[in-house]
Amino acid sequence: MRDQKLKQKSDLTKSGNNMKIYTKTGDKGETSLFGGQRVSKANLRIDAYGTLDELLSYIGLLRDQEVNKKIKPLLIEIQDRLFTIGAELATAPEKGKTRKHPDLYEEDITILENAIDEMNEQLEPMRFFVLPGGHQAVSFAHLARCVCRKAERLIIALHQTEPVNDLILQYVNRLSDYLFTLSRYMSKQLNAEEIPWKPRVKK
Numbered sequence: 001m002r003d004q005k006l007k008q009k010s011d012l013t014k015s016g017n018n019m020k021i022y023t024k025t026g027d028k029g030e031t032s033l034f035g036g037q038r039v040s041k042a043n044l045r046i047d048a049y050g051t052l053d054e055l056l057s058y059i060g061l062l063r064d065q066e067v068n069k070k071i072k073p074l075l076i077e078i079q080d081r082l083f084t085i086g087a088e089l090a091t092a093p094e095k096g097k098t099r100k101h102p103d104l105y106e107e108d109i110t111i112l113e114n115a116i117d118e119m120n121e122q123l124e125p126m127r128f129f130v131l132p133g134g135h136q137a138v139s140f141a142h143l144a145r146c147v148c149r150k151a152e153r154l155i156i157a158l159h160q161t162e163p164v165n166d167l168i169l170q171y172v173n174r175l176s177d178y179l180f181t182l183s184r185y186m187s188k189q190l191n192a193e194e195i196p197w198k199p200r201v202k203k
Helices: 002-015 044-063 066-089 106-120 136-159 166-189
Strands: 030-032 038-040
Touching: 044 066, 044 136, 066 106, 066 136, 066 166, 106 166, 136 166
Parallel strands: none
Antiparallel strands: 030 038
């Protein structure tokens, strides 16, 4: 039975029906960009799109929260845009001008801005900083926001050495604003406790 299963696995690999999970090409700490260029896994470009992958997973966690059921389509769309950005960042610079890859549009940013405006209309104006927390789902939103800011910093650092599409910079910046606003909106929906930050000063 074991030999039969091994043969079936081998046949699937040979037939190309399954994508091979391990390639062993990264065992020495290198990976390939789209276009074939080999770079260190510690390369800033890899760090940037790897952090986007982390963010994408946190967006999935937000998508799975019952409180976000109505905005699930938008969260899926955001995940799709993050894949788009990741594909562009994963392309070797010299190949980016000729290689076809998914596109980002100004309307993608407008969608986020409209969503922010709609939520803000239902929220009280910000009067103080709030300590993240109050409800597990809200905490997930804050985690996503922090990872988004980290991704933005890495992309900006990359941009300082290798030009990055301006729309990518704008989208990731606006997405962090969206996630911050979403955390406040979720708090309201869940009647979560908001604890204001009260700076401790010497008397």
